[in-house]
Amino acid sequence: MNSNLGRKLENKAVQNANLRQIVKRIDDLPVVPAVAIQALKLSLQDDVDLKKLGQVVETDAVLTAKILKLVNKASMGLSQKKVISVQQAINLIGLNALRSALLGVMIKEYLVGDDKIVSKNYKELWAHNLLCAILAQEIAQKTYPELKNTSFVAGLLHDMGKSVIMDVFPEKYEQIKESQDKLKISQFEAEQKLLGTNHSLVGKILAKNWKLPEEFIDCIWFHHQPIDSIQCLEAGKELIYIVIMADILAHEIFCDQSLSRDTAICLDKLKKILRLNDQEIEQIKLEGAKTYSEKAGLFSLDSDFYKIFHEIIQRANKKLSEMALEVEHKNVQLARTNKILQLAHNLSLNLTSVLTLQELFQGVVKAFQCVPDIQVGIIYIIDLDTRELEGQIWLDSHRTRNLLCFLDKEGIPVWEHDDQSIPEELKRAICMYKARSGSDVSKVSYDFSPPFHIFNFCTKKSLIGELCLVFKKGLNELYSREKLIFNQVSNLIASTLERIFIYEKLEKRSEELSQALWRNQQINLQLLQTERLAAVGQLAAGAAHEINNPLAIISARAQLLQFKETDAKKKKELALITEQIERISRILSSLMDFARPSPPKLTDVNLHEILDKVLEFVSNGLKKHNISIIKNYDKNLPVIKADPAQLEQVFLNLCINAQHAMEKSGGNLTLVTEHSEDGQNVIIKIIDQGEGIPKENLNKIFDPFFTTKEEGKGTGLGLSTSFGIINNHFGTIRIDSEVGKGTTITIELPVNIESLRPVDQDILDAKLKAVGGVKPKVLVVDDEEHIRDILKETLEGENMLVDTADNGQEGLEKLLTEKYDLLLLDIRMPLRDGLSLLREIKKRDKSLPVIVITGMATHEEMEEALAHGSCKCIRKPFHIKTLLEEIHKSLTGE
Incomplete structure (x- = not known):
C-alpha cells in the first residue's frame, strides 16, 4: 500500500461515534471460515491451480453447498445436468464467476441481514459492483491486459464498504440515498455529510480485517480520491485508474447518479491517462452491458438484458424530465433576473447626473416603474442629526407620492395627517429601521418582513437609507442572484447619496471661498502677520479637538491604573506615561496660544528641578554630539510663582536649539541661575558654544515661522512660543549672539506674580x-x-x-x-x-x-x-x- 498518501487520508478521516460503531461491528463479525478466506485468496491469484482451488472449497461442506446452490441456479440455461462438485462449477462458469460467487457468499453470509430494505439495497449494490467489475476487465483488456483478471476482482470489491454501512445503519443508508437525490451530490459526499465517514474508509478497514491483498485495499480506499493525488502514488495507480473509470461508466449505464461537472472532468483526465477515445469507451460500455446479463445470476440479480435496458431507459427519461423542469425553472429565473439587470442599468443611467435628493428619488422611481413585477416600492432616507425622514413611494408602477416627516426623541417617525393613507404594515416596517441598521455601515443588509423585501444601507453613522419592495403574488421569493443585484442597486443609491452630499459641501465651500477671497482683498498687507497667527490658531483648535479627546482617554486610563498599581516600578512607569501625555497636551496648547494666548496657571516652582528635568530629556542627544553640561546654580535661588509646564516648554525649546547649534563641533552647554540685585526677579542664562546667529537675523528671531535651521529640524515656532510664555509671566527674554562663538539667552522672571495657596x-x-x-x-x-x-x-x-x-x-x-x-x-x-x-x-x-x-x-x-x-x-x-x-x-x- 502507498503509506504516505494512506496516512495522510487516514489522518483526515473523521473519527466520530459512527466510525467507531462501524469498526466495532467489523470487529464483532463472526469469524469467517479459514477455508473461505483461503479459497478467496487462491482465486485472486492469476496463476491459480483450479484443481487445488476446488479441493480447498470442498473441504467446507457449508461453503460447498452454498456455491453449488448459487451455480446451479445461475446455470439453468447452460446445462441440463445438475452441477454436483466445485470442480464442475469451475469448469462450467469459469474462474471469474467463481470469484464472484465466493465473494457474494461471504458478503451476504457475514454482513447482510434479512431486512427487506437492506436486501433491496444489497441487490442494487452488487448489480453496480458486478457491472463495474465487468467494465474494469474490458478497460484493462484494452489498456493493461496483464491486469485483466485483477481488474475484475478490484471492480467487484471497490464498494464493499457500503455493505457494512448498510448493515450498521440501514435507516441512515436510506437517508443517504435521499440526500443524494435531493442535494444533487454523490453518495460519497452524502455519507460524509450524514455519517462523518465514507464507504471507502469503511471498506478499507474491512479489507484489512479480511487480510486482502494490498492492491485491492488501495482500490477500495482511493477510488474516490482526486486523479491528481493518485498520480503521486508509488505503485498500483494503473489499477486504481481502471476501477475509477469503470465506476463512472457503471453509473452512466444504470443512470443511477447524475454526472456532475467534477465527474466529467475526472473522466476526461482518465481518457487521456488510459489513452482511450470516445468510440472505444462506447464499445466498452456495450460489451459490459451484454456480459452483465450473462453473469448477473451469480448474485441473484435480474439477467434479462432487455428488461435491464428498459429500466435504464425509464431512469433516463425521469432524469431528462427533471432536467427539463429545472431548465424551465432556470429560464423563468433568468428572464426575471434579466429584467432586474436592465433595471440596474437604467438606474445607473438615471443617477449619472443627479445632484439633489429629489432628483435621486425621481431617478429611482423612474427606473423601478419599468419593472411590472414590483407592485409597491419605497425609497427613503433618515437623517438622525436633523431627525428627518424624506423619500418617495410608488404604487402599481405609475402612482407616486412624496414622504416627509420628523422623528420623535426615540427616533420613531411621526406621521402627519396627510400620511394616514400609508399602509400600516409599511409604517411598522419603517419604524424597525434601527433594528435593521448594523454597525458595519459599509455593507448592504437584507431583511424580509412580509410582504416587504428591505435593503438597508448607510452612507455615514447618522444617515440611514432603505429600499423597500413588494412583489406581485407568486413572485415573492428572491433568488440569491437577484438579492445580489438589489444589493448592488442599493450600493449605487448609497454612492449617489455620497456624491450629492459632496456636491453640497463643495457648493458651500465654494461660497465660503468666494467670501474669503473677497475679505482677503479688503485686508491690509500690514495685517498679514496677524492672519498667519490666526491660521495657526485655527489649525491648533482642530488638532486639539482631534487629539485631546483620545489623549484624555489614554491619560485618564493611565492614571486609574497608576492609582490601582501596587508595584513601585510599574507605578513609576505609569507616572512617566502620564507626564509625557501632559507634555503633548501642553505642546498642543502652545500652538493655540498664538491666536488665543492662555494665562499661566501659577504655582510654586523650583527652577532647578525644571531645568534638571529638561536636561534629562535631552541628555542622550547631547552625549551623542559630544556636548557637555555645566551647571552654575545659585543655591539660594527662591521658589517663584509660575506655570511649571510652560517654563519646561521654554527651557526645552532653548536647550534643543543649543544642541542643534553645536552638533557639528560639540562644546559646552552652560546653565546659570542667579538672584537679581533687587531680589524681585530671578535670572536664567542658557549659554552654548555653537555657530551663533548673524546680526541681521537677531531682530527676526522671535517671529513665528522664522528659522535658520535645515529642513526637518525646526518649524520656526519654538522661540516665538517661548517669547509669548515669558511675556505672560511678566518676564523678559533676550538673545546675545556672535557668529562662530556661540549664543547666550537670558531670561528674567518675577519671583511672585500673585499669592496662591494649594488646597489641602x-x-x-x-x-x-x-x-x-x-x-x-x-x-x-x-x-x-x-x-x-x-x-x-x-x-x-x-x-x-x-x-x-x-x-x-x-x-x-x-x-x-x-x-x-x-x-x-x-x-x-x-x-x-x-x-x-x-x-x-x-x-x-x-x-x-x-x-x-x-x-x-x-x-x-x-x-x-x-x-x-x-x-x-x-x-x-x-x-x-x-x-x-x-x-x-x-x-x-x-
Whole structure:
C-alpha cells in the first residue's frame, strides 16, 4: 500500500461515534471460515491451480453447498445436468464467476441481514459492483491486459464498504440515498455529510480485517480520491485508474447518479491517462452491458438484458424530465433576473447626473416603474442629526407620492395627517429601521418582513437609507442572484447619496471661498502677520479637538491604573506615561496660544528641578554630539510663582536649539541661575558654544515661522512660543549672539506674580463628608463614549452617583427631569452644544455647579462659560487628581 498518501487520508478521516460503531461491528463479525478466506485468496491469484482451488472449497461442506446452490441456479440455461462438485462449477462458469460467487457468499453470509430494505439495497449494490467489475476487465483488456483478471476482482470489491454501512445503519443508508437525490451530490459526499465517514474508509478497514491483498485495499480506499493525488502514488495507480473509470461508466449505464461537472472532468483526465477515445469507451460500455446479463445470476440479480435496458431507459427519461423542469425553472429565473439587470442599468443611467435628493428619488422611481413585477416600492432616507425622514413611494408602477416627516426623541417617525393613507404594515416596517441598521455601515443588509423585501444601507453613522419592495403574488421569493443585484442597486443609491452630499459641501465651500477671497482683498498687507497667527490658531483648535479627546482617554486610563498599581516600578512607569501625555497636551496648547494666548496657571516652582528635568530629556542627544553640561546654580535661588509646564516648554525649546547649534563641533552647554540685585526677579542664562546667529537675523528671531535651521529640524515656532510664555509671566527674554562663538539667552522672571495657596485635600474630603452624608449626584454630558466611561468609573470610585448623556439635547432633557448636585460638561457636541445647554439650564438654576471639560473650546468660549457663575473650566487631557480636586471644591462650595 502507498503509506504516505494512506496516512495522510487516514489522518483526515473523521473519527466520530459512527466510525467507531462501524469498526466495532467489523470487529464483532463472526469469524469467517479459514477455508473461505483461503479459497478467496487462491482465486485472486492469476496463476491459480483450479484443481487445488476446488479441493480447498470442498473441504467446507457449508461453503460447498452454498456455491453449488448459487451455480446451479445461475446455470439453468447452460446445462441440463445438475452441477454436483466445485470442480464442475469451475469448469462450467469459469474462474471469474467463481470469484464472484465466493465473494457474494461471504458478503451476504457475514454482513447482510434479512431486512427487506437492506436486501433491496444489497441487490442494487452488487448489480453496480458486478457491472463495474465487468467494465474494469474490458478497460484493462484494452489498456493493461496483464491486469485483466485483477481488474475484475478490484471492480467487484471497490464498494464493499457500503455493505457494512448498510448493515450498521440501514435507516441512515436510506437517508443517504435521499440526500443524494435531493442535494444533487454523490453518495460519497452524502455519507460524509450524514455519517462523518465514507464507504471507502469503511471498506478499507474491512479489507484489512479480511487480510486482502494490498492492491485491492488501495482500490477500495482511493477510488474516490482526486486523479491528481493518485498520480503521486508509488505503485498500483494503473489499477486504481481502471476501477475509477469503470465506476463512472457503471453509473452512466444504470443512470443511477447524475454526472456532475467534477465527474466529467475526472473522466476526461482518465481518457487521456488510459489513452482511450470516445468510440472505444462506447464499445466498452456495450460489451459490459451484454456480459452483465450473462453473469448477473451469480448474485441473484435480474439477467434479462432487455428488461435491464428498459429500466435504464425509464431512469433516463425521469432524469431528462427533471432536467427539463429545472431548465424551465432556470429560464423563468433568468428572464426575471434579466429584467432586474436592465433595471440596474437604467438606474445607473438615471443617477449619472443627479445632484439633489429629489432628483435621486425621481431617478429611482423612474427606473423601478419599468419593472411590472414590483407592485409597491419605497425609497427613503433618515437623517438622525436633523431627525428627518424624506423619500418617495410608488404604487402599481405609475402612482407616486412624496414622504416627509420628523422623528420623535426615540427616533420613531411621526406621521402627519396627510400620511394616514400609508399602509400600516409599511409604517411598522419603517419604524424597525434601527433594528435593521448594523454597525458595519459599509455593507448592504437584507431583511424580509412580509410582504416587504428591505435593503438597508448607510452612507455615514447618522444617515440611514432603505429600499423597500413588494412583489406581485407568486413572485415573492428572491433568488440569491437577484438579492445580489438589489444589493448592488442599493450600493449605487448609497454612492449617489455620497456624491450629492459632496456636491453640497463643495457648493458651500465654494461660497465660503468666494467670501474669503473677497475679505482677503479688503485686508491690509500690514495685517498679514496677524492672519498667519490666526491660521495657526485655527489649525491648533482642530488638532486639539482631534487629539485631546483620545489623549484624555489614554491619560485618564493611565492614571486609574497608576492609582490601582501596587508595584513601585510599574507605578513609576505609569507616572512617566502620564507626564509625557501632559507634555503633548501642553505642546498642543502652545500652538493655540498664538491666536488665543492662555494665562499661566501659577504655582510654586523650583527652577532647578525644571531645568534638571529638561536636561534629562535631552541628555542622550547631547552625549551623542559630544556636548557637555555645566551647571552654575545659585543655591539660594527662591521658589517663584509660575506655570511649571510652560517654563519646561521654554527651557526645552532653548536647550534643543543649543544642541542643534553645536552638533557639528560639540562644546559646552552652560546653565546659570542667579538672584537679581533687587531680589524681585530671578535670572536664567542658557549659554552654548555653537555657530551663533548673524546680526541681521537677531531682530527676526522671535517671529513665528522664522528659522535658520535645515529642513526637518525646526518649524520656526519654538522661540516665538517661548517669547509669548515669558511675556505672560511678566518676564523678559533676550538673545546675545556672535557668529562662530556661540549664543547666550537670558531670561528674567518675577519671583511672585500673585499669592496662591494649594488646597489641602484632607480638608476638602472632610467638608464633602460633612454634607449630610448623602452621595452627590453628578451628570456627565460628553459625546465621547470613552470619556463618559472614565468619568463615571472615577466618580463612582469616589462614592458618587453618576448619570451620563451623549449630547447636549439629551443632557438638557435629563436636567429638566432630574435633580443633580454637579454638571460635568463638554462644549463641542451634536444636536445641542455645551454653551447652549449652559445658557438654558442657568436660566432655571443659577446655583448648579458646572465644570466644563473641553479639548477645543476657545478662550472666548471658556470666558463665556465662566461668566455664568458657579462654573469652572478644565482642558483635555485632564489630570484625574486635579479634576477630583475641582469637583470636591464645587460640591463643597469653595
